[in-house]
Structure formats: C-alpha cells, structure tokens
Amino acid sequence: MSQSSEEGKKFSSVFREKIPVVGSLEVLMPYIIIGLAAVAIIVSVTITPSFLTADNIRAILRNASIVGIVAVAMTPVTLSGNFVSLAISQSAMLAMVSYVALLGAGWHQAPAILIVIVGLIIVGVIQGFIVAAGLNPIITTLAAGAIIFGVVSEMTGGWIVLAGENFVAWGSSNVVGIPIQVLIFLVFTVLVTLLMSRTVIGRETMLVGANRATAQIGGISFTRVTVIAFVIFSVGLAIAGVLNGAAFGQATAVSFPALTIDVIAALLVGGTAIQGGQGSPLRSAGGALLISVISNMMVLNDFSSGGRLAVQGGVVVVVVVLLDQLRRRQVMRL
Amino acid sequence: MIKSIVARFRPYALPLAVLIITWIVIAVITPTFRGTGSFYAVLEGFPLIGIVTLGLAVTIIAGELDLSVGSMAALAATIAVLTTPVGLVGCVLIATSMGIVFGAVQGMLIARLQINSLVFTIGTLILLRGLTYIFSGHAPIVISNIEITDVLLDRYGIFSVRSIVAIVVFVIAGLFLTYTRWGREIFAIGGARNEAIAAGVPRVRPLAVSFAISAGCASLAGALAAMLGGSASPQNYEDLLLSAAAAALLGGISLYGGRGTVLNVALGVAVLSLVGAGLAARGSSASLVQLVTGGLLLAMIAIEFLAGRLTLQSSIFRRSAR
Numbered sequence: 001m002s003q004s005s006e007e008g009k010k011f012s013s014v015f016r017e018k019i020p021v022v023g024s025l026e027v028l029m030p031y032i033i034i035g036l037a038a039v040a041i042i043v044s045v046t047i048t049p050s051f052l053t054a055d056n057i058r059a060i061l062r063n064a065s066i067v068g069i070v071a072v073a074m075t076p077v078t079l080s081g082n083f084v085s086l087a088i089s090q091s092a093m094l095a096m097v098s099y100v101a102l103l104g105a106g107w108h109q110a111p112a113i114l115i116v117i118v119g120l121i122i123v124g125v126i127q128g129f130i131v132a133a134g135l136n137p138i139i140t141t142l143a144a145g146a147i148i149f150g151v152v153s154e155m156t157g158g159w160i161v162l163a164g165e166n167f168v169a170w171g172s173s174n175v176v177g178i179p180i181q182v183l184i185f186l187v188f189t190v191l192v193t194l195l196m197s198r199t200v201i202g203r204e205t206m207l208v209g210a211n212r213a214t215a216q217i218g219g220i221s222f223t224r225v226t227v228i229a230f231v232i233f234s235v236g237l238a239i240a241g242v243l244n245g246a247a248f249g250q251a252t253a254v255s256f257p258a259l260t261i262d263v264i265a266a267l268l269v270g271g272t273a274i275q276g277g278q279g280s281p282l283r284s285a286g287g288a289l290l291i292s293v294i295s296n297m298m299v300l301n302d303f304s305s306g307g308r309l310a311v312q313g314g315v316v317v318v319v320v321v322l323l324d325q326l327r328r329r330q331v332m333r334l
Numbered sequence: 335m336i337k338s339i340v341a342r343f344r345p346y347a348l349p350l351a352v353l354i355i356t357w358i359v360i361a362v363i364t365p366t367f368r369g370t371g372s373f374y375a376v377l378e379g380f381p382l383i384g385i386v387t388l389g390l391a392v393t394i395i396a397g398e399l400d401l402s403v404g405s406m407a408a409l410a411a412t413i414a415v416l417t418t419p420v421g422l423v424g425c426v427l428i429a430t431s432m433g434i435v436f437g438a439v440q441g442m443l444i445a446r447l448q449i450n451s452l453v454f455t456i457g458t459l460i461l462l463r464g465l466t467y468i469f470s471g472h473a474p475i476v477i478s479n480i481e482i483t484d485v486l487l488d489r490y491g492i493f494s495v496r497s498i499v500a501i502v503v504f505v506i507a508g509l510f511l512t513y514t515r516w517g518r519e520i521f522a523i524g525g526a527r528n529e530a531i532a533a534g535v536p537r538v539r540p541l542a543v544s545f546a547i548s549a550g551c552a553s554l555a556g557a558l559a560a561m562l563g564g565s566a567s568p569q570n571y572e573d574l575l576l577s578a579a580a581a582a583l584l585g586g587i588s589l590y591g592g593r594g595t596v597l598n599v600a601l602g603v604a605v606l607s608l609v610g611a612g613l614a615a616r617g618s619s620a621s622l623v624q625l626v627t628g629g630l631l632l633a634m635i636a637i638e639f640l641a642g643r644l645t646l647q648s649s650i651f652r653r654s655a656r
Binding site: 149153309311313320 | 443452453456459460461462472568572579621625
C-alpha cells in the first residue's frame with residue numbers, strides 16, 4: 001500500500017514537470033506578451049500622438065527586426081537547453097565584416113551572401129559540437145566571441161572595411177512600402193516557428209530541452225539537436241550581418257556593440273525559459289517588438305539614452321520575474 | 335600524509351602550470367618583460383580585473399552568476415568621481431558601500447524569488463548601465479581636485495597602493511570564505527543546494543552575502559580605477575565580464591558551484607594579467623590579448639572537461655563535481 005502511494009508520488013512529480021509544457025500557462029504566455037505590448041501601445045498612443053503614424057510604425061519595426069531575427073534564430077539553442085550565446089555581437093560582426101569585405105573585393109551579391117552564410121554555419125557548428133560534447137555553452141561562446149573578435153580585429157587592423165564603389169544599398173530599400181529587414185524578419189520568424197512546432201527536429205529540440213535524460217533514453221541525439229540549433233542560429237546571425245552590411249556599405253570589428261544584450265533581453269522578455277524546453281521563436285519576436293515599442297515611445301517623449309536604458313533594464317527585470325513567478329505558480333497548482 | 339598534501343594542492347596544479355609555462359614563454363620571447371618590472375606589471379592587473387574576478391568567483395561558488403559586475407563597476411566609478419569632495423578614502427567607501435547595498439538587495443531578491451540569476455542580472459546589467467549614463471550626464475566626467483589621488487601613483491618595489499589594497503581584499507575574502515559560518519554557507523549552497531537547505535543552511539543569506547560581495551568588489555575596483563585615471567566614462571567596463579569570467583575559470587573555479595578558493599582566483603588573475611602585460615610589452619594590440627584570452631579559456635575548459643572524464647571512471651563521487 002505504502003509502496004503504491006510512493007509510486008503515485010513519483011508519477012505525479014514527473015507530471016509536475018510535464019504538464020506546464022502543454023498546460024494553460026503555455027497557451028496564456030503569448031497573450032501575456034501581446035497584452036503587455038498592447039498596454040505599451042495604448043499608453044504610447046494616448047501620451048504621444050505621433051506614435052501611430054506610418055513612418056513611426058515603420059521605424060519601430062525596422063528597429064526590432066535585426067534584434068528580432070537574431071533572437072528568433074537563437075531560440076532553438078535556448079530551447080534545446082544550451083542557454084544563450086555570449087558571442088552574438090562578435091558573430092554578427094564577423095558576418096557583416098566578411099560580407100562587406102567580399103563586396104569590396106569585387107564579388108557579386110549572391111556568392112558573397114552564400115559564402116557568409118556557409119562561413120557562419122561552420123563557425124556555429126564548431127561551437128555546437130564543443131557544447132554538445134558537454135562543455136559549458138556560456139563559457140564556450142564567451143571564448144568563441146573573444147577569439148572571433150581578436151581574429152577579425154587583427155585581420156582588419158582596426159580599420160573600417162568598405163564595400164567599394166559599386167555598392168548598392170539594398171539593405172535600406174523598401175518593398176511595397178515595407179523595409180526589407182522587416183519582411184525578412186517576418187518570413188524568418190514564420191519559418192523558424194514552423195520548424196520548431198511542426199517538424200520532428202523541432203519537437204526533439206523541445207524534448208531535449210525539457211528533459212535531456214528522457215530524450216536520450218528515447219533515442220534522440222543531443223549532439224544532433226544541438227548542432228542543428230547552432231546551424232539555425234548561425235543562419236540568423238549571417239542574415240543580420242548581411243542586412244546591416246547591405247544597409248551601411250561599411251563595417252568595423254566593433255559593429256553591433258549592444259547586440260548580445262539586446263537579443264538575450266528580447267528572448268527573455270518573450271518568455272522563453274532560459275533552462276530550455278519552454279518557449280517559441282514567435283515569442284522571441286514578440287519580445288523584440290515589445291522592447292522596440294517601449295524604446296520608441298521613450299524616444300518620442302524625449303527620454304535621454306540613459307533613461308531609455310534604465311527603463312529597458314527595469315522592464316526586463318519585471319517581465320522576467322513576472323513570467324517566472326507565473327510559471328512557478330502553475331507548477332505548484334498542478 | 336603525502337597523499338593528503340597532494341590532494342590539497344591538486345586544484346591549483348593546472349592553473350599554476352599554465353601560469354609558469356606562460357610566464358616562461360613570454361619572458362623568453364620578450365626581452366623587455368623580465369625582472370621586477372614584470373612582477374609589478376602583473377600585480378597591476380589585480381586592482382581592477384582581480385577584485386572584480388574575486389567577487390564574480392564568489393557568486394560562481396554559490397552556484398550563480400552575476401552578469402551585472404561590469405555595469406556596477408561603471409556606476410561606482412561615476413559615483414566615486416561625483417563624491418570626490420569628501421576625499422579619496424571617503425568617495426571610494428561611499429561607492430563601495432552603495433555597491434554592497436545594491437548587491438545584497440539583488441541577492442535577496444534572487445533567493446526569495448528563486449529566479450535564475452543569469453536572467454535577473456542581465457536585466458540589472460542594462461538598468462545599472464542606464465543609471466550610469468544618467469548620473470554622469472551622458473559624458474565622461476573628471477575629478478576636479480585631482481591632487482587627492484596622487485597617493486595612488488606611489489610605488490613600493492613591485493607593489494603599488496592599489497595592488498596592496500587588492501591583496502588585502504583577497505586575504506580578507508579568503509579568511510571570510512574559509513573560516514566563517516557565512517562563508518561556509520556559500521560553499522554549501524553552491525555545492526548541493528537542496529541538501530544544504532535540508533541540513534539547515536538558510537536559503538536567502540548565502541546568496542545575499544555572495545551578491546553583496548560581487549557588487550561590492552566590482553564597485554571597489556571601479557572606484558579605484560576611476561581615482562587612478564582621474565575620470566569616469568559611462569560606457570566603460572563593458573568587457574570586464576569577459577575578463578573576470580575568463581580569469582575565474584582559468585584559475586580553476588568550477589562552474590558547477592561549491593568549488594574553488596581565493597588562491598584559484600589569484601592564479602587565474604595572474605595568468606590573465608600576465609598575458610595582457612606580456613603582450614602589451616611586445617607592443618601587441620588589445621584585440622590580440624582578447625584572442626589569446628579566448629584561446630586559453632577554451633583550452634582550459636577543454637582540459638578540465640577531459641580530465642574530469644578520465645577520472646570519472648575511477649571515482650563515482652567526482653560526478654557531483656560536473
């Protein structure tokens with residue numbers, strides 16, 4: 001008798017970990033982010049009349065898109081239980097510098113972009129294999145970032161890399177009135193979200209992140225999942241670098257100075273759990289949009305850059321604590 | 335007896351070997367980097383990176399990570415410069431105590447909310463950076479009565495006032511962590527949190543103490559650096575986290591919590607400082623220092639990982655260390 005109640009306890013404790021993944025909170029979470037964004041927008045509209053103009057909305061979306069693309073791309077890494085990368089700025093910078101340098105060397109657009117994507121994937125896959133072997137992802141990517149920065153700075157000698165005189169600034173063009181970054185952000189978000197929710201590899205990523213031991217017993221390769229997550233991440237980084245390179249036509253080893261922090265903030269505010277297993281690329285996109293809306297509102301209301309940073313940090317702390325507490329409540333109730 | 339001595343020094347063997355080999359290599363290839371001058375240069379790494387690493391290492395030992403140390407140092411530097419009218423010691427103390435209070439509150443919140451410290455401190459990292467810009471008025475600020483900082487330029491053999499301060503802080507931290515109840519609690523909560531709490535270790539106090547130490551150390555380091563330089567800039571110290579994390583891990587502080595001592599921190603800082611000073615003596619750029627640091631860090635965690643794998647088979651208890 002006592003043994004069976006012991007069994008029952010074990011059973012329910014397994015479910016305690018499982019149910020939140022499919023429970024009501026998981027359904028609720030995107031609405032919380034959307035709700036917060038809605039509140040931010042309503043407040044913005046009431047206190048700032050110029051908020052709801054086409055130009056301003058375009059600006060918000062454009063500001064959100066680079067951070068959003070990378071946050072969406074990194075979500076599979078986080079979902080698979082590999083925390084976050086601390087080499088985001090440096091990797092995007094590598095993509096931007098090499099793209100601009102290739103153009104400057106007289107390459108055509110398509111092969112240059114292809115080379116950048118392949119190059120970034122190689123760098124990402126190396127990190128993926130190291131992490132999958134069991135080394136700490138935070139420290140591995142920290143070291144990788146330092147190495148990438150060191151190599152690029154040594155190669156460029158600290159100088160600005162230029163795309164040359166035949167440069168076409170397609171990165172700042174619009175397609176039917178929508179900035180090209182925004183379109184790519186949209187398409188990329190849809191693709192990665194579908195990949196995570198509708199394919200076998202996506203489901204495997206979620207399971208590995210939620211419970212690595214169970215997933216491995218179930219025959220899922222942690223190495224495969226991790227490496228694929230890093231491939232997706234690298235593609236996003238390459239796109240971000242190419243887009244900025246195509247917008248500015250020049251790059252240095254210190255491009256993208258704040259990207260690492262911005263991307264991690266967007267991902268966390270979106271509600272993806274840092275321990276993995278819970279979250280979605282769509283939410284990271286939402287997080288990037290929310291931060292962009294709030295910071296745009298502050299720009300329109302003449303906040304200083306320090307004030308904007310302080311508020312952004314405060315928002316990250318509050319939202320992250322709120323989501324964490326909700327998640328915890330949900331687990332307790334079940 | 336010999337076995338216990340060997341076991342005692344085992345955690346320091348790898349970083350010590352790295353330190354000695356790096357030192358020999360750099361001294362051989364760099365004629366300008368020999369003698370007492372090189373010791374002075376390495377010790378000069380301790381006041382900034384050393385003290386920050388010490389604080390960060392305490393949070394790693396507690397099983398957490400304080401990502402906000404860089405922003406904290408920048409804020410403390412600004413506050414120290416703003417409060418210079420009260421004197422050199424006074425303004426450093428004001429900045430440091432402000433850091434300690436902030437860190438204690440941060441640690442208390444992390445413990446009470448039971449939230450992942452990585453997630454929480456990334457928010458405070460942004461928040462503190464914003465406050466730094468606000469306090470400094472979005473521009474670098476300078477000390478008006480610069481003559482009060484002259485004492486920091488004094489040199490005693492291979493020591494400076496700042497490196498002596500750093501050594502004193504290291505000794506105090508070492509004694510605190512090893513011999514006091516509050517210090518031991520940090521190791522217990524980092525090594526095996528649930529077991530420690532079940533055994534009666536409070537949940538909140540060790541985290542509040544360790545985050546107070548990390549923010550306090552970062553503030554002290556930032557304030558001292560600002561006093562030496564005579565100015566504070568709001569965008570300073572963004573890469574301090576990389577250096578501090580690298581130094582802590584190079585020294586052999588285990589990322590899995592509960593392991594490592596002040597001696598590990600000192601060895602790690604010495605390696606990092608040696609690489610920086612040695613390459614600077616050769617006229618190398620700062621980016622090459624980063625490159626070498628990254629390479630060393632990667633090599634170090636790979637060696638630690640492989641060593642852990644090899645000994646796993648012989649000792650089941652090592653598993654808890656991973």
